[in-house]
Amino acid sequence: MSRKTAQRKHDLTADSAQKELVKLIQSFSYGHHLHTVFSDFVEMSALAISNSADRAQFEAREKRYLEIAGKYKREEVERFPQMLGLLIESFEQRVGVIRKETAVGLPVSGGLTDVLGETYMMLGLGNDRAGQFFTPYSVSRMMSMMLIGDVGAEVERRGFLRVHEPACGAGGMVIAAADSILAAGHNFQQVMHATCIDIDPCCVHMTYVQLSLLHIPATIVHGNALSMEVWGTWYTPAHILGGWTFKLRRRLEADLLRATVAAEREPEVEQAGTSPAWSEGPVLAETEPSDLTVLEREPLQVATPTSTASRDAMSLADLFEQSLSSGARERTVFDTIDQLTLF
Template identity: 50%
Template sequence: MAKPKFNHLDTHQQALVRLIEQCARRHRRHEVFRDFCELAALSISNRVDLLQYEAREARYLEIIQRYERAEVECFPRMLGCLVESLEGGHKDALGQIFEALQLSDHYRGQFFTPWEVSRLMAKMLFSGAASEIECKGFITVMEPAAGAVGMVIAAASALLDDGINYQQTMHATLIDIDATACQMAYLQLSLLHVPAIVIHGNALAPDAVGRHWVTPAHVMGLWDIGLRRRDREEAEREGETADTESESATMSTATTSLEPIAQHRAAIVTRRIAHSEQLDLFSS
């Protein structure tokens, strides 16, 4: 295999790659990259998502035990590099690193859409977003093959170019069959403060859905409530009959007309609202 070149990466991405290679003296690079994404995702999730805290804390400890102390100290430095890279401008920083490290062979031959292509597509698709936001309050984005989330980041960037604060006016729901891709997506959306739910599952097999991740922006913006309200309003506009005395009946009716990914989102939102522990974040 040809030696990978990193000249197209910014200085912070290159520093992150060097840290990965430093840890790869005892581990394979794709394993270090995978574990970095999962550890960082778990760390962020456990600051905002108490509903899944215990299982994710156990998973964090399981991963970290594979590494020596000096290697463990590299992981927060990797996260710092990623933060600084994204502060330099919206881009698919992890997707670019993934390609530069030539990791596709270890992840089912995955290749992510180049950032320039994602930007062009987003500029065309979201050219009329302002009028929809004015009418509905916010827009929702569905991504059935999340990858490293370049398209959603590009959508957020396109809104910013039009003077629109995506943190308040755009919510994304993403799904991917690969766990590492989900963690890459969750990590970058969290750092860019994009309200989102990332689902580990197969969009072509809607009944087989695994874990989900909610970004800090999703939790802090009370998007569970906003999304549930939107789903119910859309169901009512379509003439659906809802039992106002039964919350479960109301949500069951409201989700029947939704697309499969939106149905998963509605089910997740309903479960989350049913657990008061999540809402305790705002009452303490």
């Protein structure tokens, strides 16, 4: 999408809060480059949100926040919380439309949108030489409606949906997935978890801010999905408060257990030369492992899977989560209690 096209779209579709947000960002143009102002705005917003929930990274991120604020005059610093307030207001207006539609029994028409991504492109901040173009939200939503599938069946079978975005940009595709899940009659805040990856720190911060404001459980990774390098991680408040670290670990362990048992049974099937009764349905459909069975497995089997079946069962998001936890000490119940003292 060119800047002129983004400008025309902004003029037609932006709400009042989004228009005021753009004007406030542009007010810095007399003394600062707009890209620097926008990047600092989303990073400071991300740091403020993270420090309200993620105690483990508080000190380093508070230091970074003060470092960014030191670049601006006092009256300029005061505009940043105003800009965050306008972004929150923009999302509140859109969520308000959805609530009205739901209250009168109308189908949800897709009230959410990628506010920061649209603003970024409208201001002409995209890097054309690096091939950085954000997908228009209407296209993202169309793709999500085509790919999301039967939400109810997946939630019934596995408890929740996982969304993986290896080049997340501003998080528009994940927001579109949440929009589609909501249109299907489910609360995306409860039945979806997203793992988002991007090499650009500004994109990481945009995604983190927007998914946090929508209370979407997510892990946002500043890293390279091709080389599997990781430079930083951001956990949304919904991820921390909802205990999603435990939920994801338990699901991964269950997936690895299914894959391992299935791999062990394959030689028996080949040797017998007959198809067992369970091969006609889902693997372990009648022998689903209990939570107790899963939790009693050694953590090493999850952290360093060696069998082909185990590796095949792990998704890109699982591999990134493995790289994040490798070398770090295991979180204890005392860490969890300490984390919750903020609330």
